[in-house]
Amino acid sequence: MLELTCSRAWPPLDEARIGDWRLRWSDGFTARANSALAIGEPGKPLPAALNGVCDFAHGRGIPAVVQVIQDTSTEDAIAAQGWVHHVEHRPDHEVRVLTGPLPHGTSAGAEILDEPTSGWWELTAGGPAPTEAQRYVLSTGKIGYGVVDLDGGTAGAVRGAIVGEWLHVARLAVRPEFRRRGLASGLMNAVGAWAAAQGATGMVLQVAMGNPGALALYEGMGCREHHRYRYWVPGPGACEDRLS
Numbered sequence: 001m002l003e004l005t006c007s008r009a010w011p012p013l014d015e016a017r018i019g020d021w022r023l024r025w026s027d028g029f030t031a032r033a034n035s036a037l038a039i040g041e042p043g044k045p046l047p048a049a050l051n052g053v054c055d056f057a058h059g060r061g062i063p064a065v066v067q068v069i070q071d072t073s074t075e076d077a078i079a080a081q082g083w084v085h086h087v088e089h090r091p092d093h094e095v096r097v098l099t100g101p102l103p104h105g106t107s108a109g110a111e112i113l114d115e116p117t118s119g120w121w122e123l124t125a126g127g128p129a130p131t132e133a134q135r136y137v138l139s140t141g142k143i144g145y146g147v148v149d150l151d152g153g154t155a156g157a158v159r160g161a162i163v164g165e166w167l168h169v170a171r172l173a174v175r176p177e178f179r180r181r182g183l184a185s186g187l188m189n190a191v192g193a194w195a196a197a198q199g200a201t202g203m204v205l206q207v208a209m210g211n212p213g214a215l216a217l218y219e220g221m222g223c224r225e226h227h228r229y230r231y232w233v234p235g236p237g238a239c240e241d242r243l244s
């Protein structure tokens with residue numbers, strides 16, 4: 001299942017299992033790394049599994065959130081237990097997962113580094129010194145740190161992770177003053193070439209529904225929708241000690 005590949009590309013600080021479900025905690029850094037991935041069978045009745053999600057989350061000080069593939073019987077079953085769409089998380093609560101060929105072409109000055117720089121952290125984590133959770137999630141695994149420098153600083157960055165034959169692309173960002181100059185395309189091409197050298201044959205990435213610019217960029221590179229997922233949270237009374 002492709003969603004497991006994406007999960008492996010985004011390792012949480014702490015993970016537990018309920019059957020096939022993966023319960024993830026990363027001190028609040030990203031919904032993906034702080035939610036339960038409801039793929040496969042939980043191995044127990046759904047109400048008990050959802051209570052387990054609540055206990056895991058609340059014991060670690062985060063809200064209970066479940067990541068579910070959109071329009072599946074799991075969504076219906078979770079809704080029937082009183083869970084609701086995680087609207088507070090908009091525009092990121094609905095996500096399109098895209099797959100496509102490895103990008104190739106001009107890198108426009110972008111390069112892939114073996115180690116993250118402070119400029120890379122600034123663009124991918126919001127500051128030059130990442131938290132422990134940010135460092136763990138973003139730099140664990142076979143990672144390529146893509147950067148493009150302009151005017152003496154880092155103008156754009158991207159994270160590429162190799163999982164099996166997949167390149168998982170995330171945290172693509174170009175500083176606002178440098179946008180629409182082909183820098184993101186260059187970063188994608190550079191990380192695509194790097195991934196091909198690592199043995200990858202295809203690319204997967206996750207894009208929020210509310211990000212039409214990024215969707216246009218990726219669709220222009222031949223990416224197409226593979227599936228969608230959404231985040232769900234307990235409705236009133238569904239998880240009695242729910243944190244706000």
Ligand SMILES: CC(C)(COP(=O)(O)OP(=O)(O)OC[C@H]1O[C@@H](n2cnc3c(N)ncnc32)[C@H](O)[C@@H]1OP(=O)(O)O)[C@@H](O)C(=O)NCCC(=O)NCCS
Pocket residue numbers: 171172173174175178179180181182183184185186206207208211212213214216217218220
């Ligand atoms: C999305 C982002 C990385 C694009 O960076 P960029 O350097 O401006 O992209 P490029 O110049 O390489 O764009 C290549 C093509 O992608 C498409 N594109 C890029 N940004 C677009 C936008 N805002 N609206 C519509 N199409 C867009 C266009 O087809 C563009 O070609 P064109 O400029 O000739 O029309 C940048 O806007 C950004 O950092 N956004 C905030 C972070 C983010 O959303 N990252 C993606 C997370 S999945």
